[in-house]
Amino acid sequence: MAVSVDTVYQRVLALSNKEQRGYITPQEFNLLANQAQMGIFEEYFHHLNQYLRNPGNDSAYSDSVDYIEDKLSHFQMYNRVISSDAEDNFELPANYIPGGLYRLTEVRISNAAYDDVTCEQTTLKKYNQRRRATFSARSLDEHPTYIRISYGDSRQFLRIFHGDGAYSGNAKIDYLRQPLKVEWDYVVVNEKALYNANGSSNFDLHPSEETTLVYKILELGGVVINKPALASYAKTEVMEQSNTEKQ
Numbered sequence: 459m460a461v462s463v464d465t466v467y468q469r470v471l472a473l474s475n476k477e478q479r480g481y482i483t484p485q486e487f488n489l490l491a492n493q494a495q496m497g498i499f500e501e502y503f504h505h506l507n508q509y510l511r512n513p514g515n516d517s518a519y520s521d522s523v524d525y526i527e528d529k530l531s532h533f534q535m536y537n538r539v540i541s542s543d544a545e546d547n548f549e550l551p552a553n554y555i556p557g558g559l560y561r562l563t564e565v566r567i568s569n570a571a572y573d574d575v576t577c578e579q580t581t582l583k584k585y586n587q588r589r590r591a592t593f594s595a596r597s598l599d600e601h602p603t604y605i606r607i608s609y610g611d612s613r614q615f616l617r618i619f620h621g622d623g624a625y626s627g628n629a630k631i632d633y634l635r636q637p638l639k640v641e642w643d644y645v646v647v648n649e650k651a652l653y654n655a656n657g658s659s660n661f662d663l664h665p666s667e668e669t670t671l672v673y674k675i676l677e678l679g680g681v682v683i684n685k686p687a688l689a690s691y692a693k694t695e696v697m698e699q700s701n702t703e704k705q
Contacts, residue, residue, distance in 0.1 A: 459532050461661035461668045463491065463642045464653045469672045473692075474679060482679045484644050484651050491640045492556075494674035495661055499533075499637050502526050503561075529664045533560070533634045540616075540631060546624035547607070548616040550631070556639040559614075564632040565604050567618060567625060574630065577602040577618055585619055637662040 467487055474482050482490070506526045540548045552558040565577040580588075580603045588603075602620040609615075618625040643657030661671060676692035 459664055461663055461665055461671060463640055463658055463660045464655070466491070466661065466668060466671050466675070467642045467653075470675050470679070473672070473676055482675075484642055486679065487675065488641050490675045490678045491642070491661070491671070493678060494671055495637050495640055495663060497674060498663060498667055498670060499560075502530055506530075529666075530634065532662075532664065533637070534563075534632065535635050536632050538631050538633065539628055541628050542618075542626040546617060546626045548618065548629055550606075550614045550616060551633070551635075552612070553614055553636075554612050556636055558636050559633050560636045561634040562606075562631060563634060565616060565618070566630045567602055567620070567627070568630065569627055575602060577604045577629075579604055579606070581605060589622065 467484075470482060470487065506523065509523045509526070538551065540550065542548050550559055550562070553560065565579075566574045567577060568574045578601060582605050585603055585605065602618055602625060604616045604618045607615050607617055616629070616631075618629060639659060640661045641657070641659050643654040644651040645654050646652070661667070663671070673692045673695040676695075680690070680692060
């Protein structure tokens with residue numbers, strides 16, 4: 459599942475050059491392309507929350523939820539094994555790089571006492587309160603919990619608790635990853651940039667997003683190259699397309 463980066467760039471150039479609206483360089487395009495891709499990806503969650511908040515079982519809303527979840531399924535990662543360090547911390551995949559962790563969906567532990575038991579997310583304060591309560595403390599033996607922690611840098615960790623202390627060993631996580639980096643690579647021939655497929659990477663989105671990508675990039679590009687008319691034109695197209703999809 460992907461959208462051709464060359465197809466999108468050629469469409470962006472054709473529309474931006476029309477009526478001398480301005481030229482977007484390959485370097486500018488690559489920056490804008492990744493920004494547009496991430497923006498569309500993040501909108502999935504916003505739209506999904508909107509649809510899920512609507513009452514009733516209207517088939518149109520149901521179809522919309524299924525459609526977005528289908529797009530998100532491409533980014534779902536399952537059964538990634540992570541191991542504890544000397545301090546019983548489990549380091550999560552990097553969340554600041556393309557392809558890295560975007561949203562953690564489930565944590566499980568499996569050992570002699572547990573068979574892929576799902577852990578419940580909590581806070582350190584709530585965990586300590588449960589541990590001090592006699593009845594709740596017993597439930598911690600059967601229902602492991604975890605907290606997310608950071609030590610001030612870009613790394614993120616989990617600490618998993620069961621019973622009276624921290625769990626060590628292996629754990630499995632499911633998560634949504636970020637879209638991979640997109641790049642339109644090129645070689646210069648006779649002072650002209652020509653597409654280099656070998657060094658390029660396509661958009662990491664559903665094929666249906668091609669037109670949305672074109673207009674999102676044009677909207678951003680109009681600001682970068684100081685062409686308000688281009689930005690306004692693209693913004694209108696994005697809004698019209700969004701309204702059509704919601705009908």
